[in-house]
Amino acid sequence: MNINDGGRRRFEDNEHTLHIYPGTISEGTIYCPIPARKNSTAAEVIDSLINRLHLDKTKCYVLAEVKEFGGEEWILNPTDCPVQRMMLWPRMALENRLSGEDYRFLLREKNLDGSIHYGSLQSWLRVTEERRRMIERGFLPQPQQKDFDDLCSLPYLNEKTLLENLRNRFKHEKIYTYVGSILIVINPFKFLPIYNPKYVKMYDNHQLGKLEPHIYAVADVAYHTMLQRKKNQCIVISGESGSGKTQSTNFLIHHLTALSQKGFASGVEQIILGAGPVLEAFGNAKTAHNNNSSRFGKFIQVNYQETGTVLGAYVEKYLLEKSRLVYQEHNERNYHVFYYLLAGASEEERLAFHLKQPEEYHYLNQITKKPLRQSWDDYCCDSEPDCFTVEGEDLKHDFERLQLAMEMVGFLPKTQRQIFSLLSAILHLGNICYKKKTYRDDSIDICNPEVLPVVSELLEVSDYIFSCHFKYWVTCQFLFCGSFVGVNRLVLFY
Numbered sequence: 001m002n003i004n005d006g007g008r009r010r011f012e013d014n015e016h017t018l019h020i021y022p023g024t025i026s027e028g029t030i031y032c033p034i035p036a037r038k039n040s041t042a043a044e045v046i047d048s049l050i051n052r053l054h055l056d057k058t059k060c061y062v063l064a065e066v067k068e069f070g071g072e073e074w075i076l077n078p079t080d081c082p083v084q085r086m087m088l089w090p091r092m093a094l095e096n097r098l099s100g101e102d103y104r105f106l107l108r109e110k111n112l113d114g115s116i117h118y119g120s121l122q123s124w125l126r127v128t129e130e131r132r133r134m135i136e137r138g139f140l141p142q143p144q145q146k147d148f149d150d151l152c153s154l155p156y157l158n159e160k161t162l163l164e165n166l167r168n169r170f171k172h173e174k175i176y177t178y179v180g181s182i183l184i185v186i187n188p189f190k191f192l193p194i195y196n197p198k199y200v201k202m203y204d205n206h207q208l209g210k211l212e213p214h215i216y217a218v219a220d221v222a223y224h225t226m227l228q229r230k231k232n233q234c235i236v237i238s239g240e241s242g243s244g245k246t247q248s249t250n251f252l253i254h255h256l257t258a259l260s261q262k263g264f265a266s267g268v269e270q271i272i273l274g275a276g277p278v279l280e281a282f283g284n285a286k287t288a289h290n291n292n293s294s295r296f297g298k299f300i301q302v303n304y305q306e307t308g309t310v311l312g313a314y315v316e317k318y319l320l321e322k323s324r325l326v327y328q329e330h331n332e333r334n335y336h337v338f339y340y341l342l343a344g345a346s347e348e349e350r351l352a353f354h355l356k357q358p359e360e361y362h363y364l365n366q367i368t369k370k371p372l373r374q375s376w377d378d379y380c381c382d383s384e385p386d387c388f389t390v391e392g393e394d395l396k397h398d399f400e401r402l403q404l405a406m407e408m409v410g411f412l413p414k415t416q417r418q419i420f421s422l423l424s425a426i427l428h429l430g431n432i433c434y435k436k437k438t439y440r441d442d443s444i445d446i447c448n449p450e451v452l453p454v455v456s457e458l459l460e461v462s463d464y465i466f467s468c469h470f471k472y473w474v475t476c477q478f479l480f481c482g483s484f485v486g487v488n489r490l491v492l493f494y
């Protein structure tokens with residue numbers, strides 16, 4: 001058996017439970033649990049639902065997937081596999097229905113003309129009191145308090161009036177404000193129901209500034225300008241760490257693909273979304289400001305056909321913070337993928353990749369060493385936990401999700417295995433200790449030479465070649481440097 005099979009077999013064999021929300025199609029049913037396997041199709045799941053809920057068999061139904069922040073609905077094709085899509089959701093969405101309630105499958109009725117009946121949207125949003133209040137508040141009604149949705153319209157423009165205007169709007173949960181064609185976003189750090197199909201439709205082909213500011217408006221203007229003028233469009237997303245750049249990029253991509261696919265999930269969209277967890281695992285890490293901070297800049301190019309349909313996407317990464325591999329500040333971590341691998345690898349993988357516990361690796365255990373205490377106060381706040389997991393994190397689940405996403409974006413099992421082997425080699429390399437040779441000033445000896453055969457096995461190079469190149473590698477290791485620029489650029493290529 002292939003070693004990689006260990007983790008993936010859990011997906012193949014396990015029976016999962018899909019929670020399908022029928023809304024007004026079946027009054028009185030909040031959700032219907034349907035058992036399904038990795039390869040069960042949406043058509044099969046709908047058949048089970050029709051039988052279970054005694055639905056009208058003459059009608060046509062579709063499954064819709066709802067993702068982050070109550071976002072857009074993606075209509076699944078009959079051959080799509082809901083379990084595979086669900087496994088890309090964060091763990092919170094799978095286990096804790098309260099905090100993950102925005103991730104779900106809805107049952108929708110398809111009209112005779114092929115359009116989807118969104119009749120139950122209102123009752124869907126009425127699930128909690130908080131959301132009902134949001135609907136009543138509405139996004140469109142004129143502001144009660146005098147605020148300006150475009151800072152250029154402020155009668156007196158100075159720092160004070162500008163900040164007061166932004167604060168006023170934020171208090172009313174209006175996180176978006178224009179400055180001409182620039183959009184300012186204030187991170188709300190909580191769910192706002194302003195990313196559902198109602199908003200997709202509302203901002204479709206509208207003039208910037210006519211409606212309340214919204215990130216969809218920016219995506220929409222870029223999309224339609226590209227089609228009309230037949231020219232590439234570029235959106236630059238910039239801000240400090242934790243300000244919401246990644247989240248905004250996701251909203252933009254979701255909206256751009258929604259406009260292009262007219263709400264239907266396609267293979268392309270699946271691949272674009274599958275790339276997310278892979279990039280996140282290898283390029284994101286916990287920092288003092290953000291538990292899931294991207295440590296690289298992204299250049300995302302979305303390619304379109306003349307008809308406006310998405311052809312594919314290309315992601316260029318730059319300025320990855322390489323120094324994080326060998327050193328992390330206090331209260332920060334190395335890249336997520338190391339923790340995923342160590343927690344989620346099967347027994348066979350552990351043996352083959354010579355995996356140890358996280359605290360046994362120098363490149364991972366630096367956060368457990370407390371910083372030097374500067375003052376008496378430092379002794380009082382000693383409650384900070386020395387741990388390798390972030391609160392609410394399930395590293396095993398994240399490793400399975402990563403393996404599935406790698407498979408979806410086209411990594412062959414052999415390549416995946418080589419990548420994990422390389423990751424383990426990096427960790428072992430970090431454990432090599434050096435001592436100065438006593439008789440020569442400028443050379444060093446390795447204190448623990450037993451690590452070298454392990455590393456050469458993982459890198460699949462002979463012990464001899466590895467030893468010859470090792471000195472060169474030591475020099476390179478200390479030359480690793482990286483800086484991070486908090487800018488994402490999203491380009492629409494026509």
Ligand SMILES: Nc1ncnc2c1ncn2[C@@H]1O[C@H](COP(=O)(O)OP(=O)(O)OP(=O)(O)O)[C@@H](O)[C@H]1O
Pocket residue numbers: 069187188189190191192239240241242243244245246247248290292293294295486
């Ligand atoms: N529009 C939003 N609505 C609700 N919460 C949001 C929104 N944007 C961001 N957040 C919250 O803020 C957190 C940090 O956002 P995000 O990771 O996008 O920041 P970032 O600017 O990409 O950070 P970094 O530069 O460190 O990668 C997210 O995990 C999310 O919880």
